Amino acid sequence: MIGDIVPRSPTDRLVRDFTKKDKEREFDAELVSQVVGMSRAFIARALGRPNTRPKTYTLRDVLDLLDVDGFQETFVPRSKIPKYLLEDSLAPPSELPALRQSTRTIGDVELRVGNARDLLPRLAAGSVQCVTTSSPYWGMRVYENERSVTWADGETCPYGFEQTPEGFIRHTIELLVLLKPAITKTGSVWWNIMDTYNTRTPIRGNARERLDAMGEKPGSRKGWTEHAACRHSAGHMYLDDTELSSVPPRIAERASRVGYKLKSFITWRKHTSPPEPVKSRVSRQAEYVLHLSVNRTPFFDKAAWLKLESRLGGPNMLRESAERITDVWYLPTASGKNGHGAEFPLALAGRCIALTTKPGELVLDPFVGSGTTAVAAVELGRPCIGFDISEAYIEVAESRVRSATHQPQLDEGSDDVGAQLSARKPAATG
Ligand SMILES: C[S@@+](CC[C@H](N)C(=O)[O-])C[C@H]1O[C@@H](n2cnc3c(N)ncnc32)[C@H](O)[C@@H]1O
Numbered sequence: 001m002i003g004d005i006v007p008r009s010p011t012d013r014l015v016r017d018f019t020k021k022d023k024e025r026e027f028d029a030e031l032v033s034q035v036v037g038m039s040r041a042f043i044a045r046a047l048g049r050p051n052t053r054p055k056t057y058t059l060r061d062v063l064d065l066l067d068v069d070g071f072q073e074t075f076v077p078r079s080k081i082p083k084y085l086l087e088d089s090l091a092p093p094s095e096l097p098a099l100r101q102s103t104r105t106i107g108d109v110e111l112r113v114g115n116a117r118d119l120l121p122r123l124a125a126g127s128v129q130c131v132t133t134s135s136p137y138w139g140m141r142v143y144e145n146e147r148s149v150t151w152a153d154g155e156t157c158p159y160g161f162e163q164t165p166e167g168f169i170r171h172t173i174e175l176l177v178l179l180k181p182a183i184t185k186t187g188s189v190w191w192n193i194m195d196t197y198n199t200r201t202p203i204r205g206n207a208r209e210r211l212d213a214m215g216e217k218p219g220s221r222k223g224w225t226e227h228a229a230c231r232h233s234a235g236h237m238y239l240d241d242t243e244l245s246s247v248p249p250r251i252a253e254r255a256s257r258v259g260y261k262l263k264s265f266i267t268w269r270k271h272t273s274p275p276e277p278v279k280s281r282v283s284r285q286a287e288y289v290l291h292l293s294v295n296r297t298p299f300f301d302k303a304a305w306l307k308l309e310s311r312l313g314g315p316n317m318l319r320e321s322a323e324r325i326t327d328v329w330y331l332p333t334a335s336g337k338n339g340h341g342a343e344f345p346l347a348l349a350g351r352c353i354a355l356t357t358k359p360g361e362l363v364l365d366p367f368v369g370s371g372t373t374a375v376a377a378v379e380l381g382r383p384c385i386g387f388d389i390s391e392a393y394i395e396v397a398e399s400r401v402r403s404a405t406h407q408p409q410l411d412e413g414s415d416d417v418g419a420q421l422s423a424r425k426p427a428a429t430g
Helices: 029-036 040-046 059-065 078-088 116-122 165-182 207-214 247-257 302-306 346-356 372-380 391-404 417-424
Strands: 026-028 056-058 102-106 109-113 128-134 183-193 261-270 286-293 328-331 363-365 384-388
Touching: 026 029, 029 040, 029 056, 029 059, 029 078, 040 059, 056 059, 059 078, 102 391, 109 372, 109 391, 116 165, 128 165, 128 346, 128 372, 165 183, 165 247, 183 247, 183 346, 247 261, 247 286, 302 346, 328 346, 346 372, 363 372, 372 384, 372 391, 384 391
Parallel strands: 109 384, 128 183, 128 363, 261 328, 363 384
Antiparallel strands: 026 056, 102 109, 183 286, 261 286
16 A cells, blocks of 8 residues: 655764674675766776776775765665665676566567566666666656565665655666666667656546546545645755755766766657646646766667657657757657556657667667557567566557557457556556
């Protein structure tokens, strides 16, 4: 059962009383670089050993780095880094136990039911050319089959249901760290993300539910705490009630600190946006897409974008230049007819895939939901792997992919899978 979100920032402190043996323990240099948020070259300088590039650092080195001005948390909070390194860091992929997972294969598309945190480290190294995804956003939605995940920072919660925005940012960065070895040298990651206001609010299942609630008759409204899942606003170390949490730019900076190259911070200017009952600020009409790569010059094919149909993300002739692709994308929102409630448009997925893959190269969506990325990959002739923690959403995705590949549906019933899903188990709780 999902509970409330109360963004009460912890006040933990770093302790340093480790045994001499623990202080001399060595850890992989790449992992250390990712937990302290510093490049290997900077670490060498900060430790006073310029021009060295050791394969490991000791815990003593790490404790020293935690005092350097340039330190910034990435996916483990400062006070928990020694424990994480000594006890909790992940085994190398070759030593991970096999997972029992349900996989559906439709032509070149594989859909796996499971938790992205478990599945990402099991991807073959250097196998994915392009990741196109939209993760859950912080504290906004209750999804179908919401399930708890245990994270490197010690928190156990569904992704998107962290007690603080910092927790959500850490978990996103942990997933990006687990994903990185699977990306090819020329590969790209396109990560769609939205910000959250630090407000008191009931958390709902989808936009329809939110609109219905706003239309409730005066006098019949529930008090906000009577909803099954609520987000409170008091207790954060600095965010006041009604302030924007700045989640997307903070993810962008930390992605860079764990070794990704931040290529672009794209504004997706949506054609429409839900009404917001606000008087002291502007309404929102944008979401963001981070374009990350693992090397400075990822594969990037503007010519392919120019030839693309607008349905699949080609130039929007009314709003975008036909010659130049910029960091403002004018794309529609998804129709929502697949019953997921948080779908992104086919045009967004198609644009990202066409720009950064060649036909036949593997696309991944670790939060595939209703399968939009997989459908775009099929239409563009790319194989695709999709994960989702919800079996019900994987069923929706499977049905859409079967239609896109002209393969017969397994379920002979209604082809309105969105209606089937909503009828079977409403995602909403609030
Ligand atoms: C924003 S939606 C993705 C929607 C998708 N882009 C589409 O067009 O339908 C995020 C998805 O992440 C899934 N999810 C949440 N936590 C997850 C986890 N730990 N591992 C894998 N999937 C997860 C949810 O079930 C949800 O379908």
